[in-house]
Amino acid sequence: MLKSSVSKLFNIKYPIIQGGMAHVSRAELAAAVSNAGGLGLLGSSSMTPEELKEEIQQTRKLTSKPFGVNIAIMSPEPEAKVDICINGKVGIVFTAAGNPKLYTKKLKDAGIKVAHVVPSARLAEKAVQAGVDAVVCEGFEAGGHDGIEELTTLTLVPLVRRAVGNLPLMAAGGISAGSQIAAALALGADGVQIGTLFIATKECSAHSLFKQKIIEANETGTVFVARKYRPQRILRNPFAEKIAELDAKGASADEIRNAYGPERGRKGAIEGDWENGYFNCGQGAALITEIKSIAEVMESLVSGVRNGAKLVSLRGMK
Numbered sequence: 001m002l003k004s005s006v007s008k009l010f011n012i013k014y015p016i017i018q019g020g021m022a023h024v025s026r027a028e029l030a031a032a033v034s035n036a037g038g039l040g041l042l043g044s045s046s047m048t049p050e051e052l053k054e055e056i057q058q059t060r061k062l063t064s065k066p067f068g069v070n071i072a073i074m075s076p077e078p079e080a081k082v083d084i085c086i087n088g089k090v091g092i093v094f095t096a097a098g099n100p101k102l103y104t105k106k107l108k109d110a111g112i113k114v115a116h117v118v119p120s121a122r123l124a125e126k127a128v129q130a131g132v133d134a135v136v137c138e139g140f141e142a143g144g145h146d147g148i149e150e151l152t153t154l155t156l157v158p159l160v161r162r163a164v165g166n167l168p169l170m171a172a173g174g175i176s177a178g179s180q181i182a183a184a185l186a187l188g189a190d191g192v193q194i195g196t197l198f199i200a201t202k203e204c205s206a207h208s209l210f211k212q213k214i215i216e217a218n219e220t221g222t223v224f225v226a227r228k229y230r231p232q233r234i235l236r237n238p239f240a241e242k243i244a245e246l247d248a249k250g251a252s253a254d255e256i257r258n259a260y261g262p263e264r265g266r267k268g269a270i271e272g273d274w275e276n277g278y279f280n281c282g283q284g285a286a287l288i289t290e291i292k293s294i295a296e297v298m299e300s301l302v303s304g305v306r307n308g309a310k311l312v313s314l315r316g317m318k
């Protein structure tokens with residue numbers, strides 16, 4: 001059933017990873033994805049080390065399947081989170097947004113499988129040199145922090161495949177349907193990491209307004225902002241328009257930092273403050289039309305992969 005080097009590496013049924021997302025990837029979501037045959041990740045970047053410890057314990061109560069933790073290296077207290085994973089015997093860690101050399105060896109020495117998220121082939125090479133077990137390449141369509149290189153998933157996957165040789169590779173960015181997973185596999189990926197689609201689910205702890213706005217988003221519903229300070233793709237809301245205007249005026253990193261102020265991500269994702277918060281969201285939101293359960297999402301992704309593969313062969317592509 002969709003076996004690949006990624007499903008083998010993580011001992012999961014389907015090579016479909018739920019990306020670790022600040023504010024919205026907690027125990028219930030991660031456990032539901034793992035229970036449905038994918039790999040759920042806790043998003044630790046918005047958690048304190050103590051909160052992470054509790055979420056790991058909570059996830060264990062909800063699933064006996066493998067799950068992992070995402071650690072954004074530039075988020076607060078990454079080393080303490082690495083230690084929590086080691087002491088808590090977490091089997092899988094996805095690192096991102098920082099130098100993969102910093103923690104890969106320590107995690108691997110503790111028997112943890114390590115994947116690192118990259119936005120370019122150049123950084124994929126660095127991840128390979130750091131000794132990671134797998135790489136996620138994330139295109140510019142993705143929700144959250146994107147690479148300023150602006151490489152789209154379609155171009156990035158084959159480039160990164162070339163850079164990483166046979167290492168297990170996951171594609172991320174813009175994927176909301178099984179046909180897109182089939183396309184990513186055709187491009188050379190062994191699996192996918194998905195974020196935005198998993199927010200629009202019953203099990204995700206995101207504010208209901210966030211989920212609703214994902215459903216409502218059309219093809220221009222997201223915008224890439226704050227290139228000089230915190231390059232990220234977010235839903236187009238009053239706050240995003242304000243930052244986009246500063247970007248267009250050529251505002252400095254400090255000016256943009258001041259306009260952000262603290263806690264905007266929390267205001268959006270958790271409090272549902274449409275005016276003042278930001279909502280990390282990928283372009284694939286335009287393909288999402290309803291809020292489903294994780295079981296329904298996984299089922300439609302898996303059947304969509306098969307249909308996508310069939311479509312290709314029906315068109316005579318052998």
Ligand SMILES: Cc1cc2nc3c(=O)[nH]c(=O)nc-3n(C[C@H](O)[C@H](O)[C@H](O)COP(=O)(O)O)c2cc1C
Pocket residue numbers: 018019020021022023024043044045046070071072095096097117138141142143144145172173174175193194195196197269279280281282283284
């Ligand atoms: C709300 C949100 C928060 C995110 N936070 C993180 C994070 O803390 N660390 C990280 O590595 N990636 C983060 N991401 C990226 C996801 O893990 C994933 O790679 C991305 O969402 C894939 O693109 P997609 O949204 O188009 O599916 C975030 C994405 C979203 C939408």
